[in-house]
Amino acid sequence: MADEWRPGIRRELLPGRSEAELAGLSLGAAVAGMTAAVLVLVLLFLDARLWVWALLPSAVAVAGIAAGGLLDRSAARRQVREARAGYTTVAAERTDLEYVEARTGQLVRRAGELLTTYELRARLSRVRAAG
Structure with a gap:
């Protein structure tokens, strides 16, 4: 998909x-x-x-x-x-916006996507590792 x-x-x-x-x-x-x-x-x-x-x-x-x-x-x-x-660089902000990692510009969470804290941290780790 x-x-x-x-x-x-x-x-x-x-x-x-x-x-x-x-x-x-x-x-x-x-x-x-x-x-x-x-x-x-x-x-x-x-x-x-x-x-x-x-x-x-x-x-x-x-x-x-x-x-x-x-x-x-x-x-x-x-x-x-x-x-x-259309985005935010702060994870705890609005979920109706894309959450983007501030240093790399990589997407961590799509707009409207609900993630647990664990899922969000795991994605952030993967984004930072990918670099």
Whole structure:
């Protein structure tokens, strides 16, 4: 059957970073910012006179959290653009769109196809192995 799924089916992706990549970067930046914020709180809890040592981590906290927010907005805009193009690069998103592996552009799930988590992970592994 021609419509049967197999690894190696490629789809043309929009240029630029995918929603999946932007979401990962957003999470990383936000976690780095929150970690720095916790460091600031620990320093100030230990001794308020350590405020000078808290300046750099404070700047990292603000920058990380702000960058995370900006990247999150970019991911949301990219999600809309990908949906208009008929696909998604995030597995947990809508099942009415094709799910495409972000790095290779290979089809993992056809639109409307319902897969268990196990089936989805198995297909993703096969797609990445095929490369």
